[in-house]
Amino acid sequence: MVKDIIISVRNLQSAYNERIIHQNLNLDVYKGEILAIIGGSGSGKTTLLKELILLKEPKQGDIIIDGINIKQLSFKQKQAIKNKIGVMFQSAALFSSLSVGENIVYVIKKRYNIDDETAKNMAMLKIKISDLDEDVYWLYPSELSGGMKKKAALARALAVDPKILFLDEPVSGLDPISADEFDKTIKKLVELLGISVIMITHDLSSLLIADRVAIIANKTIIFCDTPDKIHTVDDAWVKELFMGERGKRFLDGNKA
Amino acid sequence: MGQNHEFFELKDKILYLKGKWVVENTKGIQKKISDFVGFERVDISLVDEIDTFGGLLILQNFDKSKLSGKNEKVESVLELVLNNLAKIPKVKKKSLLLRFSNYLEKKLKDYLFFLNFIGKSTIDFISKISDFEFRTFIKDIQNMGVGAIGIVGVLSFLIGLVIAYQSAAQLRQFGANIFIVDLVSISIVRELGPLIVAIIVSGRSASSYTATLGLMKVQEEVDTLDTMGVSPYTLLVLPRILSLFIVMPLLIVFADIIGIFGGMIISNLILGVNYAEFLDRASRVVTIKSFLSGIVKGPVFGIVIALIGTSEGFKVEQKAESIGTHVTASVVKSIFSVIVIDAIFSVIYRWLKI
Numbered sequence: 001m002v003k004d005i006i007i008s009v010r011n012l013q014s015a016y017n018e019r020i021i022h023q024n025l026n027l028d029v030y031k032g033e034i035l036a037i038i039g040g041s042g043s044g045k046t047t048l049l050k051e052l053i054l055l056k057e058p059k060q061g062d063i064i065i066d067g068i069n070i071k072q073l074s075f076k077q078k079q080a081i082k083n084k085i086g087v088m089f090q091s092a093a094l095f096s097s098l099s100v101g102e103n104i105v106y107v108i109k110k111r112y113n114i115d116d117e118t119a120k121n122m123a124m125l126k127i128k129i130s131d132l133d134e135d136v137y138w139l140y141p142s143e144l145s146g147g148m149k150k151k152a153a154l155a156r157a158l159a160v161d162p163k164i165l166f167l168d169e170p171v172s173g174l175d176p177i178s179a180d181e182f183d184k185t186i187k188k189l190v191e192l193l194g195i196s197v198i199m200i201t202h203d204l205s206s207l208l209i210a211d212r213v214a215i216i217a218n219k220t221i222i223f224c225d226t227p228d229k230i231h232t233v234d235d236a237w238v239k240e241l242f243m244g245e246r247g248k249r250f251l252d253g254n255k256a
Numbered sequence: 257m258g259q260n261h262e263f264f265e266l267k268d269k270i271l272y273l274k275g276k277w278v279v280e281n282t283k284g285i286q287k288k289i290s291d292f293v294g295f296e297r298v299d300i301s302l303v304d305e306i307d308t309f310g311g312l313l314i315l316q317n318f319d320k321s322k323l324s325g326k327n328e329k330v331e332s333v334l335e336l337v338l339n340n341l342a343k344i345p346k347v348k349k350k351s352l353l354l355r356f357s358n359y360l361e362k363k364l365k366d367y368l369f370f371l372n373f374i375g376k377s378t379i380d381f382i383s384k385i386s387d388f389e390f391r392t393f394i395k396d397i398q399n400m401g402v403g404a405i406g407i408v409g410v411l412s413f414l415i416g417l418v419i420a421y422q423s424a425a426q427l428r429q430f431g432a433n434i435f436i437v438d439l440v441s442i443s444i445v446r447e448l449g450p451l452i453v454a455i456i457v458s459g460r461s462a463s464s465y466t467a468t469l470g471l472m473k474v475q476e477e478v479d480t481l482d483t484m485g486v487s488p489y490t491l492l493v494l495p496r497i498l499s500l501f502i503v504m505p506l507l508i509v510f511a512d513i514i515g516i517f518g519g520m521i522i523s524n525l526i527l528g529v530n531y532a533e534f535l536d537r538a539s540r541v542v543t544i545k546s547f548l549s550g551i552v553k554g555p556v557f558g559i560v561i562a563l564i565g566t567s568e569g570f571k572v573e574q575k576a577e578s579i580g581t582h583v584t585a586s587v588v589k590s591i592f593s594v595i596v597i598d599a600i601f602s603v604i605y606r607w608l609k610i
Contacts, residue, residue, distance in 0.1 A: 083280075096576040101344065114282050118312070120344055125308060128340035137344050142574040160279050161307035192336045193307060194329070 003030040006164060006196050007052065012061035014047055021047045023219040025061070029164075034190055034197040036207050036227075039216035040237050045200045046168065048216065052198065053087050053166055054078060066163065083111055086162030090169045092153040094141040100127065100152045101137035107159040123159070130155035131185050147178045154182075158189070165189075167199040171206055183209045204241075264292050265302075271295035274302035277310025277330075285310075289317050301325030311337035373567040380489040387487050393495035400461045400496075401503035405510065407460070412452050412511035416444055416518025424526045433527040437537040440519030445542050445550045449511040451598060453504060454557040458590040462565035465496055466586040469569025470579040478570070493566045500558030508554045512547075549610050553601055557594050564590045 007029040014022045021044040029035050039045050050056040051063060054070060063070050065081055073081070094103050104123035108114055114122075127136055130151045141149060150170060157165060170186070171179035187209045190197055199206065207213055207227050214224040215238055223233045230242055263285050265272040271292055277285065298318045302325075303310070311333040314323070320338075350358070380387075420440050427436055469492060472478050481488045516538060523529040568586035572578045 096574070112279055112282065114279075114309075115286070118282065118286070118309075121312060121316075122309060124342050124344050125312060125337060125340050128342050129308070129336065134342045134345050138347055140575070161309060192332050 003033070005029065006031045006066055007198070008062075008064045009048075009052075010062045010064070012048075012051070012058050012063065014044070014051060014056070014058045014061075016047075020219060022058075025216075025220045027214060027221055027224060029196055029198060030211075031196055032190065032194045033211040034186070034199065034209055035212050035214060035224075036210035037198065037200045037214045037216060038202070038207070038241075043216045044219065045216055049166055049168055049198070049200060053085055054082065083160065084163045085166060086157035086159065086164070087166045088150075088153045088157040088168065088170060090172065092141070092149040094149065094152055094156065096141050099138050099140050100132075100144070100155070103141075103152070104156050104159045107156060111160050123155075126155040126158050127152070129158065129185075129189070131181065147174050147182075150174060150182065151185075154185070161193065161195075163195055165195050165197045167197060167201075169200055169202060171201070171203050176205070179203060180205065261288055261291075264288060266292055266295060269294065269296045270299050271297070272299045272302050273314070274304070276305040277303055277313065278305055278307045279309040282309050282313065285313055289313070296322070297324050298322050299325035300330045301327045303327055303330050306330050306333050308333060308337055315341070369571065370563075370567055373570065374563065377489040377493050377563075380487040381494055384487040384490050387490040388494055389491060392491070393499055396495055396499035397503055399464075400457065400499055401506065404456060404460055404503075404507060408453055408456055408507050408511050409514050411456065412444070412449060412515040413518040415448055415452060416440060416515035416520075417522050419443060419448070420519035420522035421526065424522065428527065433523075433529055434533070434537060436519070436523045436527055436529060437534050438541045440523070441516050441538045441542050442546060444515040444519070445512050446546050447550070447598070449515055450508050450550050450553040450557065451594070452515075453507045453511050453554070454561065454594040454598075455591055457500065457504065457507070457558070458561050458587055458594060461496075461500060462561050462568075462586045462590040463583045465562065465565030466569040466572075466583045467579060469566055470572030470582055473570060473572045474574055474579070488570075493562070496566055497559055497562040500562045501555045502558075504558035505551045505554035508551055512550065545610055549601075549605055553598065556597060556601075560593050560597060561590045564593065 005028050007027070009025060009027040012022050012025040012027075013020065014025075025048070027048075037045050037048065047056065051058050052065070066084060068077065068081060070078075070081060094100065095106070098106060101120070101123045104126055105116075105119045108119040108122055109116075124134070124137060127134070132148060132151050132155065136144070136148065136152065141152070144152060150173070154167075154170070157167075165186075167186070171182050174182060183206055186197060186199075189195065199210070201207070210227060212225060213227050213230060214221050215230075215233060215235070216222075217235050217237060222235055223230070223238070230238070233239070260266075263273065263275045263277065263281065265274060275281070298314075300314070300323055306329060311330075314330075314334065315337055323334075420436060423436060423439050427433055427439070469478070472492070478488045478492075481491060520531060520534045523534055524531060565586050568582040568589070572582050
């Protein structure tokens, strides 16, 4: 079965001044899949994410999102692409002067000019979908726990039903049980809404919900396939990650 | 009879939903939805695309028992929406009396916090003086003292100029030209010099203290110091109090000199009082008592400004607007206190007959 490609990255080169981060990087993301991106610290995961969400311009190469090359787009076209993506940043990044509900309503109204009543109902729905209580609607980010902040950030990322959801270390700082719940919520959303998820993660158990795993090393993607083929990768860091003490636990868990 | 539309089609008393029921089309769908009446069933099998916005619209506008037709995607979205529907909790409106009492409580807490802050600082200054950093103290003198010289100079020069200019016209009517010296030098030395400096320092230093300590508080640096056994009061508050304590009188002396210089220039230009005459009279008019009575205010203002600036910084909470609120509060409070204290000084000097 041929799957539709929603994002494709071709021969990407990116750099901060003289320092080259990516060289000849190619990546395809299919519709409706969860793609996990892993890699050591400083390998350029977040840089790739920033380029995919139009925060940073690549030096060379093409990024095609939903059939549109993001190079040299007009302001309006960029806006149209931004409407298709939802991003959850690592630090949650909720607006601290708005309550959680208002955070979501703000996004809905800014993007689609929908009436108050509907926007509020949608915000409440998103809060519930992200596994939070009704009361959270009126709470301010400073009143939330770490896990609730992450969920609230997910709710805001989902605000306008994006086609592509970017998650930057969604479960970092959560306890294992909350992390599992969070992973399950994401899996459920992908199945029900058919969205594509690109997730940067350091958490090996999050790989269990991923359809495919991409590994960034040596400035490019050295592996991009289903999680069970990871043992074929010939890279010291990856071997240590999966075949070392930590990885054994993960692989055993995966088989069980 | 049949009605046709991008999202609806009414045929044989069945309303067929079709097209893309997604967020972009929410407005369009809402506009049309009430035009269609007189159907018995709603068929969802023709919907191409749906998201939670479409799902919510369907569930809000049609009775669930009327829905029919097969469409896996729509059904799964409807189920997701239905399982997660919830009412937004109502916020209780507070009565006027409650709001007033909350306001009073907040104000009271504010004062208690300030008292508590002073108390804790004093205890820590005495018991944990070893945490004092001499470098911070010197750096603060550089920033808040030397850094303020420019603006203090310009403003006091202009104030001296303006006072001389305004009074020149009045004094000339009586031929009392020479008294411009008394007027300018005494008013600047006793009142205006200290006040200008205090207001400038309130604006520059109190705000900077609040912002600096506020950010440290937000980033949990203050808590870190506390857990390390280092007193944040001795480390962060004491150097700032001491530096303003030292810097304020020095700035006042500087402001006095420049202010009188400004007055001197105008006196010469407008009233023809030459520089030698002016300086001669000034040195006799400005007694050591009145000079000191201005300078003495400096350290007091300095301590108050530093205490308000740092205590407001410690009040900052984990909110983006919190730093802004407290910086405003610290500037307003320090200028207010400075003027009140200045008034108190006047009363005291009156009693002491200085």
